Amino acid sequence: MAAVLDGDDHDHAGPIGRVDPRARIVAAVVFAVAVVSCRQPAALGLGLGFAFALMLLARLPVAATLRRMAAMDLFVVVMLLTLPFTMPGDVVFELAGFPASRQGLDRALEIALKANAVVLALLALVGSMSPVTLGHALHRLRLPANLVHLLLFTVRYIDVLHQEYQRLRTAMTTRGFRPSTSLHTLRSFGYLVGMMLVRALERSERILAAMTCRGFAGTFPLFDDFRLGGRDWAFAALVLSACAMTVAVEML
Amino acid sequence: MHIVDGALSAPVLVGGAVLAAAGIGLGLRRLTIEKIPAAGILSATFFVASLIHVPVGPSSVHLIVNGLAGLVLGWAAFPALFVGLLLQAVFFGFGGLLVLGVNTVAIALPAVLVHYACRRGIAAESPHGAAIWGAVGGGAAIALTAGAVALALALSGAEFVPAAQLVLFAHLPVMAVEALLSGAAVLLARRVKPELFGLMQAEAGHA
Structure with a gap:
Protein backbone atom coordinates (compact mmCIF):
# COMPACT_ATOMS: atom_id res chain seq x y z
CA MET A 1 0.00 0.00 0.00
CA ALA A 137 4.02 22.46 -0.04
CA LEU A 138 0.30 23.02 -0.68
CA HIS A 139 0.31 25.55 2.14
CA ARG A 140 3.14 27.42 0.48
CA LEU A 141 1.15 27.27 -2.77
CA ARG A 142 -1.53 29.34 -1.00
CA LEU A 143 -4.03 26.61 -0.13
CA PRO A 144 -6.09 27.79 2.90
CA ALA A 145 -4.34 26.96 6.17
CA ASN A 146 -7.32 25.12 7.67
CA LEU A 147 -7.60 22.89 4.58
CA VAL A 148 -3.92 22.02 5.01
CA HIS A 149 -4.48 21.30 8.72
CA LEU A 150 -7.40 19.07 7.82
CA LEU A 151 -5.16 17.24 5.34
CA LEU A 152 -2.39 16.80 7.90
CA PHE A 153 -4.78 15.47 10.56
CA THR A 154 -6.30 13.07 8.03
CA VAL A 155 -2.90 11.81 6.93
CA ARG A 156 -1.77 11.40 10.54
CA TYR A 157 -4.77 9.26 11.51
CA ILE A 158 -5.43 7.13 8.41
CA ASP A 159 -2.77 4.68 9.53
CA VAL A 160 -4.02 4.59 13.14
CA LEU A 161 -7.63 4.05 12.09
CA HIS A 162 -6.66 1.42 9.55
CA GLN A 163 -5.01 -0.55 12.33
CA GLU A 164 -8.14 -0.12 14.44
CA TYR A 165 -10.23 -1.37 11.53
CA GLN A 166 -8.03 -4.45 11.25
CA ARG A 167 -8.35 -5.12 14.99
CA LEU A 168 -12.13 -4.95 14.72
CA ARG A 169 -12.11 -7.24 11.68
CA THR A 170 -9.91 -9.74 13.52
CA ALA A 171 -12.34 -9.66 16.42
CA MET A 172 -15.22 -10.34 14.02
CA THR A 173 -13.34 -13.19 12.33
CA THR A 174 -12.58 -14.90 15.65
CA ARG A 175 -16.30 -14.81 16.37
CA GLY A 176 -16.95 -16.66 13.12
CA PHE A 177 -17.93 -13.76 10.85
CA ARG A 178 -17.49 -14.46 7.18
CA PRO A 179 -18.61 -11.83 4.65
CA SER A 180 -21.23 -13.00 2.16
CA THR A 181 -24.09 -11.50 0.19
CA SER A 182 -26.52 -11.29 3.08
CA LEU A 183 -28.39 -8.89 5.28
CA HIS A 184 -26.34 -10.12 8.21
CA THR A 185 -23.10 -9.10 6.47
CA LEU A 186 -24.41 -5.61 5.68
CA ARG A 187 -25.62 -5.13 9.25
CA SER A 188 -22.29 -6.30 10.64
CA PHE A 189 -20.30 -3.99 8.33
CA GLY A 190 -22.69 -1.18 9.21
CA TYR A 191 -22.07 -1.72 12.93
CA LEU A 192 -18.34 -1.87 12.14
CA VAL A 193 -18.40 1.51 10.38
CA GLY A 194 -20.62 2.99 13.10
CA MET A 195 -18.25 1.71 15.79
CA MET A 196 -15.28 3.16 13.96
CA LEU A 197 -16.98 6.56 13.81
CA VAL A 198 -17.82 6.44 17.53
CA ARG A 199 -14.27 5.48 18.46
CA ALA A 200 -12.85 8.10 16.10
CA LEU A 201 -14.91 10.79 17.79
CA GLU A 202 -13.82 9.66 21.26
CA ARG A 203 -10.23 9.56 20.10
CA SER A 204 -10.52 13.09 18.70
CA GLU A 205 -11.83 14.31 22.08
CA ARG A 206 -8.77 12.86 23.83
CA ILE A 207 -6.46 14.30 21.18
CA LEU A 208 -7.94 17.78 21.41
CA ALA A 209 -7.70 17.65 25.21
CA ALA A 210 -4.06 16.60 25.01
CA MET A 211 -3.29 19.27 22.46
CA THR A 212 -5.08 21.97 24.45
CA CYS A 213 -2.95 20.92 27.42
CA ARG A 214 0.14 21.63 25.37
CA GLY A 215 -1.07 25.04 24.34
CA PHE A 216 -2.68 24.25 20.96
CA ALA A 217 -4.24 27.50 19.74
CA GLY A 218 -5.74 26.21 16.53
CA THR A 219 -2.83 26.13 14.16
CA PHE A 220 0.49 24.38 14.06
CA PRO A 221 3.49 26.22 12.80
CA LEU A 222 4.06 24.99 9.26
CA PHE A 223 7.81 24.65 9.09
CA ASP A 224 9.44 24.48 5.75
CA ASP A 225 12.70 25.50 4.27
CA MET B 1 -16.32 6.08 -8.48
CA HIS B 2 -13.45 7.99 -9.99
CA ILE B 3 -13.63 9.48 -13.48
CA VAL B 4 -10.21 9.53 -15.17
CA ASP B 5 -8.49 12.40 -16.96
CA GLY B 6 -9.08 12.62 -20.68
CA ALA B 7 -12.75 11.71 -20.85
CA LEU B 8 -14.50 14.95 -19.89
CA SER B 9 -14.74 18.13 -21.94
CA ALA B 10 -13.00 21.33 -20.82
CA PRO B 11 -16.21 23.20 -19.80
CA VAL B 12 -17.26 20.28 -17.58
CA LEU B 13 -13.79 20.17 -15.97
CA VAL B 14 -13.80 23.91 -15.30
CA GLY B 15 -17.39 23.87 -14.03
CA GLY B 16 -16.56 21.00 -11.68
CA ALA B 17 -13.45 22.77 -10.38
CA VAL B 18 -15.37 26.00 -9.71
CA LEU B 19 -18.21 24.19 -7.92
CA ALA B 20 -15.73 22.15 -5.89
CA ALA B 21 -13.79 25.26 -4.85
CA ALA B 22 -17.00 26.97 -3.77
CA GLY B 23 -18.14 23.93 -1.78
CA ILE B 24 -14.75 23.50 -0.11
CA GLY B 25 -14.72 27.21 0.75
CA LEU B 26 -18.18 27.02 2.34
CA GLY B 27 -17.17 23.89 4.24
CA LEU B 28 -13.96 25.47 5.53
CA ARG B 29 -15.81 28.54 6.75
CA ARG B 30 -17.83 26.34 9.11
CA LEU B 31 -14.74 24.42 10.20
CA THR B 32 -13.62 26.42 13.21
CA ILE B 33 -10.27 25.79 14.84
CA GLU B 34 -11.48 23.42 17.53
CA LYS B 35 -13.43 21.31 15.06
CA ILE B 36 -10.46 20.58 12.80
CA PRO B 37 -9.05 17.64 14.81
CA ALA B 38 -12.45 15.91 14.90
CA ALA B 39 -13.08 16.62 11.22
CA GLY B 40 -9.63 15.31 10.28
CA ILE B 41 -10.04 12.10 12.25
CA LEU B 42 -13.53 11.51 10.85
CA SER B 43 -12.17 12.24 7.37
CA ALA B 44 -9.51 9.56 7.99
CA THR B 45 -12.28 7.18 9.13
CA PHE B 46 -14.18 7.69 5.87
CA PHE B 47 -10.93 7.15 3.95
CA VAL B 48 -10.42 3.80 5.72
CA ALA B 49 -14.10 2.88 5.24
CA SER B 50 -13.65 3.34 1.48
CA LEU B 51 -11.12 0.49 1.60
CA ILE B 52 -13.78 -1.94 2.88
CA HIS B 53 -15.04 -4.35 0.25
CA VAL B 54 -18.51 -5.82 0.61
CA PRO B 55 -19.32 -8.98 -1.36
CA VAL B 56 -22.18 -8.65 -3.85
CA GLY B 57 -22.83 -12.00 -5.52
CA PRO B 58 -19.63 -13.24 -7.18
CA SER B 59 -18.05 -9.75 -7.13
CA SER B 60 -17.58 -7.08 -4.48
CA VAL B 61 -18.02 -3.34 -4.17
CA HIS B 62 -16.00 -0.94 -2.10
CA LEU B 63 -17.81 1.45 0.19
CA ILE B 64 -18.20 5.16 -0.50
CA VAL B 65 -20.38 6.05 2.54
CA ASN B 66 -20.65 9.68 1.43
CA GLY B 67 -24.21 9.75 2.78
CA LEU B 68 -22.92 8.89 6.23
CA ALA B 69 -20.16 11.50 5.82
CA GLY B 70 -22.80 14.13 5.08
CA LEU B 71 -24.89 13.11 8.09
CA VAL B 72 -21.91 13.40 10.43
CA LEU B 73 -19.95 16.28 8.89
CA GLY B 74 -22.52 18.48 7.14
CA TRP B 75 -20.80 21.08 4.95
CA ALA B 76 -17.43 19.98 6.33
CA ALA B 77 -17.94 16.82 4.23
CA PHE B 78 -16.86 18.89 1.20
CA PRO B 79 -13.26 19.59 2.32
CA ALA B 80 -13.06 16.23 4.13
CA LEU B 81 -14.03 14.18 1.08
CA PHE B 82 -11.82 16.36 -1.16
CA VAL B 83 -8.83 15.54 1.05
CA GLY B 84 -9.66 11.84 0.71
CA LEU B 85 -9.92 12.04 -3.09
CA LEU B 86 -6.69 14.07 -3.31
CA LEU B 87 -4.79 11.46 -1.29
CA GLN B 88 -6.30 8.63 -3.36
CA ALA B 89 -5.27 10.32 -6.61
CA VAL B 90 -1.75 11.24 -5.51
CA PHE B 91 -0.76 8.08 -3.63
CA PHE B 92 -3.00 5.35 -5.13
CA GLY B 93 -3.39 6.64 -8.69
CA PHE B 94 -7.23 6.53 -8.45
CA GLY B 95 -8.97 8.94 -10.80
CA GLY B 96 -6.90 11.84 -12.07
CA LEU B 97 -5.66 15.35 -11.45
CA LEU B 98 -7.72 17.72 -13.58
CA VAL B 99 -10.92 15.72 -12.86
CA LEU B 100 -10.43 16.17 -9.12
CA GLY B 101 -12.99 18.99 -9.07
CA VAL B 102 -15.67 16.97 -10.87
CA ASN B 103 -14.98 13.91 -8.72
CA THR B 104 -15.18 16.01 -5.55
CA VAL B 105 -18.53 17.53 -6.54
CA ALA B 106 -19.90 14.10 -7.51
CA ILE B 107 -19.08 12.67 -4.07
CA ALA B 108 -19.43 15.67 -1.75
CA LEU B 109 -22.45 17.55 -3.09
CA PRO B 110 -24.74 14.53 -2.50
CA ALA B 111 -23.32 14.30 1.03
CA VAL B 112 -24.32 17.91 1.77
CA LEU B 113 -27.77 17.45 0.19
CA VAL B 114 -28.33 14.36 2.32
CA HIS B 115 -27.29 16.35 5.37
CA TYR B 116 -30.05 18.89 4.75
CA ALA B 117 -32.68 16.32 3.75
CA CYS B 118 -32.11 13.91 6.63
CA ARG B 119 -30.78 15.93 9.56
CA ARG B 120 -34.18 16.14 11.23
CA GLY B 121 -34.92 12.47 10.60
CA ILE B 122 -31.57 11.50 12.12
CA ALA B 123 -32.53 13.36 15.29
CA ALA B 124 -35.75 11.28 15.59
CA GLU B 125 -36.84 10.16 19.03
CA SER B 126 -36.20 6.44 18.52
CA PRO B 127 -32.89 5.07 17.21
CA HIS B 128 -34.83 2.87 14.78
CA GLY B 129 -36.55 5.88 13.25
CA ALA B 130 -33.16 7.55 12.89
CA ALA B 131 -31.78 4.37 11.29
CA ILE B 132 -34.47 4.48 8.60
CA TRP B 133 -33.45 8.06 7.75
CA GLY B 134 -29.82 6.95 7.78
CA ALA B 135 -30.68 4.27 5.22
CA VAL B 136 -32.59 6.79 3.09
CA GLY B 137 -29.60 9.15 3.21
CA GLY B 138 -27.06 6.41 2.47
CA GLY B 139 -29.01 5.19 -0.58
CA ALA B 140 -29.88 8.66 -1.86
CA ALA B 141 -26.26 9.82 -1.70
CA ILE B 142 -25.16 6.98 -4.00
CA ALA B 143 -28.05 7.62 -6.39
CA LEU B 144 -27.09 11.31 -6.58
CA THR B 145 -23.40 10.48 -7.03
CA ALA B 146 -24.18 8.07 -9.87
CA GLY B 147 -26.43 10.73 -11.37
CA ALA B 148 -23.68 13.36 -11.14
CA VAL B 149 -21.11 11.06 -12.79
CA ALA B 150 -23.60 10.19 -15.53
CA LEU B 151 -24.37 13.90 -16.05
CA ALA B 152 -20.67 14.83 -16.27
CA LEU B 153 -20.19 12.14 -18.94
CA ALA B 154 -23.34 12.99 -20.88
CA LEU B 155 -22.47 16.72 -20.92
CA SER B 156 -19.02 15.87 -22.31
CA GLY B 157 -20.22 14.05 -25.40
CA ALA B 158 -23.12 12.16 -26.94
CA GLU B 159 -20.89 9.09 -27.33
CA PHE B 160 -20.85 8.73 -23.52
CA VAL B 161 -24.63 8.57 -23.11
CA PRO B 162 -24.83 4.74 -23.18
CA ALA B 163 -21.94 4.57 -20.68
CA ALA B 164 -23.73 7.14 -18.51
CA GLN B 165 -26.89 5.02 -18.50
CA LEU B 166 -24.78 2.02 -17.60
CA VAL B 167 -23.33 3.92 -14.63
CA LEU B 168 -26.83 4.56 -13.32
CA PHE B 169 -27.94 0.93 -13.61
CA ALA B 170 -24.69 -0.49 -12.27
CA HIS B 171 -25.14 1.52 -9.09
CA LEU B 172 -28.51 0.05 -8.13
CA PRO B 173 -26.91 -2.77 -6.08
CA VAL B 174 -24.39 -0.33 -4.57
CA MET B 175 -27.31 1.86 -3.53
CA ALA B 176 -28.98 -1.03 -1.72
CA VAL B 177 -25.71 -2.01 -0.02
CA GLU B 178 -24.95 1.53 1.15
CA ALA B 179 -28.53 2.17 2.30
CA LEU B 180 -28.69 -0.91 4.54
CA LEU B 181 -25.15 -0.43 5.82
CA SER B 182 -25.63 3.26 6.61
CA GLY B 183 -28.89 2.46 8.40
CA ALA B 184 -27.09 -0.06 10.63
CA ALA B 185 -24.24 2.38 11.27
CA VAL B 186 -26.68 5.12 12.31
CA LEU B 187 -28.57 2.67 14.56
CA LEU B 188 -25.38 1.78 16.42
CA ALA B 189 -24.06 5.33 16.63
CA ARG B 190 -27.40 6.66 17.90
CA ARG B 191 -27.41 4.08 20.72
CA VAL B 192 -23.77 4.45 21.70
CA LYS B 193 -22.88 8.07 20.97
CA PRO B 194 -25.82 10.18 19.82
CA GLU B 195 -23.76 13.39 19.80
CA LEU B 196 -21.91 12.10 16.72
CA PHE B 197 -24.64 13.71 14.62
CA GLY B 198 -24.87 17.47 14.80
CA LEU B 199 -21.26 17.54 15.93
CA MET B 200 -20.18 20.02 13.30
CA GLN B 201 -23.24 22.17 13.89
CA ALA B 202 -22.60 22.61 17.60
CA GLU B 203 -21.59 26.19 18.22
CA ALA B 204 -18.56 26.41 20.47
CA GLY B 205 -16.12 24.46 22.60
CA HIS B 206 -16.96 20.78 22.36
CA ALA B 207 -15.37 19.41 19.18
Missing part, protein backbone atom coordinates in the same frame (compact mmCIF):
# COMPACT_ATOMS: atom_id res chain seq x y z
CA ALA A 2 0.99 3.58 -0.45
CA ALA A 3 2.76 5.95 1.86
CA VAL A 4 -0.48 7.02 3.50
CA LEU A 5 -1.14 3.58 4.91
CA ASP A 6 2.40 2.40 5.59
CA GLY A 7 3.15 5.35 7.77
CA ASP A 8 6.04 5.57 5.31
CA ASP A 9 6.63 9.25 5.57
CA HIS A 10 9.97 9.34 3.84
CA ASP A 11 10.50 11.44 0.81
CA HIS A 12 11.90 9.28 -1.95
CA ALA A 13 15.49 9.89 -2.96
CA GLY A 14 16.59 10.17 -6.56
CA PRO A 15 16.87 13.15 -8.89
CA ILE A 16 13.19 14.08 -8.49
CA GLY A 17 13.27 13.65 -4.73
CA ARG A 18 15.78 16.50 -4.52
CA VAL A 19 13.57 18.95 -6.43
CA ASP A 20 11.48 21.49 -4.48
CA PRO A 21 8.05 19.91 -3.71
CA ARG A 22 6.23 23.05 -4.90
CA ALA A 23 7.92 22.84 -8.30
CA ARG A 24 6.89 19.17 -8.54
CA ILE A 25 3.23 19.92 -7.79
CA VAL A 26 3.09 22.76 -10.32
CA ALA A 27 4.91 20.59 -12.87
CA ALA A 28 2.33 17.80 -12.43
CA VAL A 29 -0.53 20.25 -13.09
CA VAL A 30 1.18 21.82 -16.15
CA PHE A 31 1.99 18.37 -17.54
CA ALA A 32 -1.63 17.22 -17.02
CA VAL A 33 -3.00 20.29 -18.83
CA ALA A 34 -0.57 19.77 -21.73
CA VAL A 35 -1.41 16.07 -22.12
CA VAL A 36 -5.17 16.46 -21.75
CA SER A 37 -5.23 19.22 -24.39
CA CYS A 38 -3.65 16.91 -27.00
CA ARG A 39 -5.55 14.47 -29.23
CA GLN A 40 -3.01 12.85 -31.59
CA PRO A 41 -1.88 9.33 -30.56
CA ALA A 42 1.75 10.29 -31.37
CA ALA A 43 1.68 13.26 -28.99
CA LEU A 44 -0.08 11.24 -26.28
CA GLY A 45 2.37 8.37 -26.70
CA LEU A 46 5.23 10.84 -26.27
CA GLY A 47 3.53 12.21 -23.14
CA LEU A 48 3.25 8.71 -21.70
CA GLY A 49 6.94 8.21 -22.51
CA PHE A 50 7.84 11.37 -20.58
CA ALA A 51 5.72 10.21 -17.64
CA PHE A 52 7.58 6.88 -17.69
CA ALA A 53 10.92 8.74 -17.63
CA LEU A 54 9.69 10.79 -14.64
CA MET A 55 8.81 7.56 -12.82
CA LEU A 56 12.36 6.26 -13.37
CA LEU A 57 13.84 9.59 -12.19
CA ALA A 58 11.67 9.43 -9.07
CA ARG A 59 13.11 5.95 -8.29
CA LEU A 60 9.63 4.50 -7.75
CA PRO A 61 9.30 0.68 -7.87
CA VAL A 62 8.50 0.09 -11.55
CA ALA A 63 6.14 -2.90 -11.46
CA ALA A 64 4.05 -1.67 -8.52
CA THR A 65 3.76 1.84 -9.97
CA LEU A 66 2.68 0.61 -13.40
CA ARG A 67 0.08 -1.64 -11.78
CA ARG A 68 -1.23 1.35 -9.83
CA MET A 69 -1.31 3.45 -13.01
CA ALA A 70 -3.28 0.86 -14.97
CA ALA A 71 -5.84 0.14 -12.25
CA MET A 72 -9.09 1.90 -13.11
CA ASP A 73 -12.61 1.75 -11.90
CA LEU A 74 -14.58 -1.01 -13.58
CA PHE A 75 -16.98 1.54 -15.03
CA VAL A 76 -14.15 3.40 -16.79
CA VAL A 77 -12.98 0.14 -18.34
CA VAL A 78 -16.54 -0.63 -19.46
CA MET A 79 -16.87 2.89 -20.84
CA LEU A 80 -13.69 2.50 -22.91
CA LEU A 81 -14.79 -0.91 -24.20
CA THR A 82 -18.21 0.38 -25.29
CA LEU A 83 -16.95 3.56 -26.99
CA PRO A 84 -16.15 1.92 -30.37
CA PHE A 85 -19.74 0.71 -30.52
CA THR A 86 -21.42 3.91 -29.35
CA MET A 87 -19.60 6.40 -31.59
CA PRO A 88 -20.84 6.59 -35.17
CA GLY A 89 -18.22 6.48 -37.95
CA ASP A 90 -16.38 4.19 -40.37
CA VAL A 91 -16.96 0.58 -39.47
CA VAL A 92 -13.76 -1.35 -38.75
CA PHE A 93 -15.16 -4.67 -37.53
CA GLU A 94 -18.34 -6.15 -36.14
CA LEU A 95 -18.84 -7.94 -32.86
CA ALA A 96 -22.01 -10.05 -32.59
CA GLY A 97 -23.66 -7.80 -35.16
CA PHE A 98 -22.62 -4.53 -33.52
CA PRO A 99 -20.40 -2.36 -35.73
CA ALA A 100 -17.27 -0.84 -34.17
CA SER A 101 -16.17 2.51 -35.56
CA ARG A 102 -12.64 3.72 -36.17
CA GLN A 103 -13.51 7.04 -34.50
CA GLY A 104 -14.70 5.21 -31.40
CA LEU A 105 -11.54 3.12 -31.21
CA ASP A 106 -9.42 6.27 -31.59
CA ARG A 107 -11.36 8.02 -28.85
CA ALA A 108 -11.01 5.08 -26.44
CA LEU A 109 -7.26 4.91 -27.14
CA GLU A 110 -6.97 8.67 -26.64
CA ILE A 111 -8.67 8.57 -23.23
CA ALA A 112 -6.66 5.55 -22.08
CA LEU A 113 -3.35 7.21 -23.05
CA LYS A 114 -4.25 10.51 -21.39
CA ALA A 115 -5.52 8.90 -18.18
CA ASN A 116 -2.42 6.75 -17.79
CA ALA A 117 0.06 9.51 -18.66
CA VAL A 118 -1.47 11.93 -16.13
CA VAL A 119 -1.68 9.35 -13.33
CA LEU A 120 1.86 8.09 -13.92
CA ALA A 121 3.29 11.64 -13.87
CA LEU A 122 1.25 12.44 -10.74
CA LEU A 123 2.54 9.33 -8.94
CA ALA A 124 6.11 10.14 -10.00
CA LEU A 125 6.13 13.85 -9.18
CA VAL A 126 3.78 14.14 -6.19
CA GLY A 127 3.22 10.56 -5.01
CA SER A 128 6.96 10.24 -4.33
CA MET A 129 6.88 12.87 -1.55
CA SER A 130 5.66 12.20 1.96
CA PRO A 131 2.05 13.23 2.70
CA VAL A 132 3.33 15.74 5.28
CA THR A 133 5.64 17.37 2.72
CA LEU A 134 2.65 17.51 0.37
CA GLY A 135 0.65 19.39 3.02
CA HIS A 136 3.40 21.91 3.66
CA PHE A 226 11.63 25.39 0.66
CA ARG A 227 13.93 27.46 -1.47
CA LEU A 228 14.00 27.46 -5.24
CA GLY A 229 17.56 26.76 -6.36
CA GLY A 230 19.32 26.14 -9.65
CA ARG A 231 18.32 22.48 -9.62
CA ASP A 232 14.63 23.42 -9.35
CA TRP A 233 14.78 25.88 -12.24
CA ALA A 234 16.59 23.28 -14.36
CA PHE A 235 13.88 20.77 -13.51
CA ALA A 236 11.15 23.30 -14.38
CA ALA A 237 12.83 23.99 -17.73
CA LEU A 238 13.05 20.24 -18.40
CA VAL A 239 9.35 19.60 -17.68
CA LEU A 240 8.29 22.68 -19.65
CA SER A 241 10.30 21.59 -22.69
CA ALA A 242 8.79 18.08 -22.41
CA CYS A 243 5.31 19.66 -22.40
CA ALA A 244 6.26 21.92 -25.32
CA MET A 245 7.54 18.94 -27.31
CA THR A 246 4.32 17.03 -26.66
CA VAL A 247 2.20 19.96 -27.82
CA ALA A 248 4.50 20.51 -30.83
CA VAL A 249 4.01 16.89 -31.96
CA GLU A 250 0.27 17.49 -31.59
CA MET A 251 0.45 20.54 -33.88
CA LEU A 252 2.44 18.76 -36.64
